[in-house]
Amino acid sequence: MASFEITGGRRLKGEIVPQGAKNEALQVLCAVLLTGEKVRIEHVPDIRDVNKLIDLLKLLGVSVREDRSALCESGRAFEFQADQVNLEVLASPDYREQAGTLRGSIMLVGPLLARFGQAVVPQPGGDKIGRRRLDTHFIGMERLGAEVEYKRGAYMVKAKKQLKGCYMLLDEASVTGTANIVMAAVMAKGTTTIMNAACEPYVYQLCTMLNSMGAKISGVGSNLLTIRGVKELHGCTHRMLPDMIEVGSQKGDDLYVPAQEHYEIERFMDGSIMTVADAPWPGFTPDLISIALVVATQAKGSVLIHQKMFESRLFFVDKLIDMGAQIILCDPHRATVIGLDREHKLRGVRMASPDIRAGVALLIAALSAEGKSRIDNIEQIDRGYQHIDERLRKLGADIRRI
Secondary structure (H helix, E strand, O other): EEEEEEEEEOOOOOOOOOEEHHHHHHHHHHHHOOOOOOEEEEEEEEHHHHHHHHHOOOOOOOOEEHHHHOOOOEEEEEEEEEOOOOHHHHOOHHHHHHHHHHHHHHHHHHHHHHHHHHEEEEEOOOOOOOOOHHHHHHHHHHOOOOOEEEOEEEEEEEEEOOEEEOEEEOOOOOHHEEEEHHHHHHHOEEEEEEEEEOOOOHHHHHHHHHHHHHOOOOOOOOOOOEOOOOOOOOOOEEEOEOOOOOEEEEEOOOEEOOOOOEEEEOOOOOOOOOOOOOOOOOOOOOHHHHHHHHHHHEEEEEEEEEEEOOOOOOOOOOHHOOOOOOOEEOOOEEEHHHHHHHHOOOOOOEEEEOHHHHHHHHHHHHHHHHOOEEEEHHHHOOOOOOHHHHHHOOOOOEEEEE
């Protein structure tokens, strides 16, 4: 198991190129199963979760070729061809083991069901940030005419007849649930209408890619999607967006983070304490809540951080408290941060990364702390951030992988 050793307190400066979006990658890579023709995907991030999904596609019989000439700091380019998919692999121990360690494996269900009429996926792994139910995915599949059975730790989905389009209202605007249902519906008979669809950029990108493959999806970018089923899809070239979780402010065409000696937390107009809460797109993304919390520890003033969408994502704050941060964990969803304007700097400690976003938040805290910190279990950070140590060293950070 690898760790990061960080000596904090260095001022960072320079330029980096953002990686391709992890959450988009987990969707568009699964979409290659919808056709037997070649699909080229560019700007693919070199991170653990994406690489594990590519290995899973290979296990299913998908031909994968990396275009080495396109390799650059911002990502990679791959050509996929799913013309010899072996469905017998779905019953193999290797498939169960590999798919069970990857949350993104759930995205295989939609395309496998659409093209082959069946899919199997074990209860997927991923971050330990509380319950992440899959009801939206499978209720949507059932509405399209599939049968879903949970047996021996795996979901088995089967269409006895051709999937048939229908009207559905999603009980939650699930990003992965929307994407999975869209991929299942693109070759269903008739028209599918999805109300309360997620409209995050990841879903927009997936729908744009599917339309370039010959799908007929309208309302892209809104929470009302209409999908007219087609008989088959074709190959395409798709370029992924930069990861919006990795970058956060903009100046012209560049993302710009200015250096400031002091940060002050605003209050509401009536003088009450500011609240930062997550929400579905276009609200504040839950993946940046952990980072906002760490930044607040170094600012002047107080703020209530309200993590509404996941029930265990704030439990990493005990590590920040060990570093000297002034935080009151009110309950699993809320934490009050008392920013001390750097009067009392964080101190280096040894800690472990519990999940992707908390891990990178702890890394930011370690970079600003006095002394040496060590972060164990950095495989969690590697799941979502491409060569993060190398890129931070280019900005002047003192960080090494041990």
